[in-house]
Amino acid sequence: MSERTILFVDDEERILKSLERGLLDEPYRGLFATSGKQALDILEREEVHVIVTDMRMPEMSGIELLRVVKEKYPNIVRLVLSGYTQVGTLLTAINEGEIFRFMTKPWKLEEEFKSIIHEALEHYEAQHGQASSAATPVSNTSSP
């Protein structure tokens, strides 16, 4: 399996930094964006398999970003990492973003976060692994 790429979006840079160092040993590449716009820019350039975004961000909220992602990159598995746990926010995220998981801040890195990311990757593999590897040059190097 070729290296997978995960895009993290949060307007709080320290969140991104803590994730970067927390996932240092994980078998996937992490990309980081501090706004929805920056995230969309990265998606233009890079192949991303999983996206993890905050909800409340200035200019473009997580919901809006996910809506765009779902439309333009439907294969990307969408996750939310948010401090907001109000039902309304949750429902909107789930219904409009069709997200895979909703994670809350603060998160338990080892016990929870990493395994959810793994589940997301597995989900990706299950859904699009073949197609994706066939479509992407990276997939040729997937075999050990």
Added chain:
Amino acid sequence: MHDERDIARRILVVDDTESIHNDFRAVLMEPCIDTTALDTAEAAIFGHAASPSKTRTRNRYDLDCVFQGKKALKRVRQALCEKRPYQLAFVDMRMPPGWDGLKTIEEIWRVDPDIQVVICTAHSDYSWDAIVSRLGNSDKLLILKKPFDNVEVEQLAGALTKKWQLARAVEARLNELEQVVSERTQELETTNRQLTREVTERRTAEERFRSFVENVNDIIFCLSVEGGFTYVSPKWPAVLGHEMAEVLGHPLLRFVHQDDVGPCKQMLQAITETGRKEEGLELRMLHRDGDWRWCTLSAAPLKDSAGEVTAIVGIAHDTTRRRQANEELQRTQQELQQILSAATPLCVIDTNYDIRMLNDTFCSLFGLSLGEATGKKCYELMDFSKCHTPQCPIRNVMEAPRVCQYEVSRQNENGEETVCLATATPYFNMDYSAVIGVVVNFVDITARKQAEKEIAEANRKLEQANRELKEMQSQVVQNEKLASIGQLAAGVAHEMNTPVGFVASNFQTLQSYMSKFLKLFELYESLTKAVEDGDRDSRLEYMHEINQSREKMKIDFILGDLEELFSESKEGLERVTDIIQNLRDFSRVDQSEDCHKYDLNEGIKTTLTVARNELKYDVDIDLELSDLPQIACHSGQINQVFLNILVNAAQAIKSQERGEKGHVKIRTHATETHVVCEITDDGPGIPETVLSKVFDPFFTTKPPGKGTGLGLSVSYDIVVTKHKGELIVDSQPEKGTTFIVKLPIQGITPSKGKELPNEEENCAVCR
């Protein structure tokens, strides 16, 4: 008339000579001569039959003899006193040494003028003329010349005493006659006076009658039997306008309205035929100006001595005015009756407590028929507890006239009670000198009473509801506080979730870093041991392993990252600490509800920190804070006000979905008396229709579940009620909204002060 024979014939002889006395005695005391001639004369004079000849005694005369004049006078006086006067005196002319005859006679006559006197003189000392001039020409004086003849003396004595007696008799008779005449005169005078008075009276009466006839307001007239006027009183022109000449001689019927001519004719005919008077015929009489005047005509016959009717007298009374007055009175009464019927229920009670008058509304109010009510006593109709007691209002009003109000009730046969407010007003006689009754009018206050009762009940219920509402309100306010705290907590949670999130994540990463370091440390220890042992192979092997592990565990990255990890984590923890501190400052949860010194600028900053997460995605905040004096207030409450206003602004802006942040400008300044904070947003503004409601409890424009509708209501309560400040809202649709919070610099009295309502409110909020 007394009988002269019963009276002694007294004779006085006055002579200074003793022999003369004897002579007289001899003559007058001797048996008398035949007196038949005298008797006959007597009979002739006095008109009675001559008495049979009688034997006269010698002592026919009572003879006294004196020597001197003075003595004679004394005797005369004495005789008069004894009522036995002397009838005749023989007086000597010369009686020395005393009075002479003339002097004596003068004195005697002075005492007794009736006495007959014979002057006896021997020689004429005085001539007759002299005597007459001295004594007056008297028929009572004779002169006897001495020497005198006995017969002469006797005749003189007889004649003169007779003359005296006759004179007395005549006198007596005259007196009687005089008496009779006097009486008769008196009678005549009385009669005369009476006649005079009668004449005067008659004249006065006639005058009065004429005056009456002429001045009475009625027309008095006489008619001939043919019916023409022979007399009319001068009032005619005044009453009917005609000149006398236009009336006299003309028939009455000419002045009578043709419709009344018949009855008038009948009247006149009846008088003439029956000879009796007729009264009270109402008819119209012609005025000279052509109008008709109503008159009442009464007439009576005048009859001659034979009883034949010779004329008719009558009187016509102008009743036009009375009729008009009567009509006026009737109209007034009718009006009064109508007014009375339409008036509020009233009755008039006289001093005997009899109901004298009442109206229809009274009857219907008390459920009575007019018949039932008429003639009753007031207490029979309106029995109530004060009847027949000193508190009886009717009695009190009559005794001390004034207006009095009281309540009176009456039950009808169905047991329904009518309660009335009665107003008793005294009413007076014409000159207001005495109360003659009481006018009582009634206002039915049954409904009012009932309403009052209901109102009282409703009031009680309202008070109950109010108490419950107050309890509920305090609960609601408490709920709002909790809700805003909840909302805030959500925001604050997010605000804290971020730093806590990365700090916690870093902490776990640090753990994994540590385990890597420990692993590496073990390798280094093994290496150290191998160096000490001088085991070269092992040394190289460990060296290789260490290098591999370092690379594998990305130790270089970790080493480079450690400082950043700590500084970022430290910063994250500071942020959390900061938030908690602000939260505490904001709500003052660690302090009592007492007011304390408060810097409004600091309060705004604290609020902004707490609410930053709520605001930062939607609005940019511009601060223009001036230096402000500190004020005393409940800082937690005031911060809550700012939070409400700011969050509302952010939510309103967010609701516009404008795609960019809004702006909120917060400006503070101080006036002499107040610190002022203006919070202006450029949001959608508040429509004019709801602007007046924004402070109403439960008013909200947010969708259900989004707001309690209490935020601004509670804010208003905090600023205006609790802090005696002002909360003003100004908004222009599509432009934005400005809230102005003004708080008195002097602050409010500490909540332990005397302002009980505030304290209560505070208690309610705190409970």
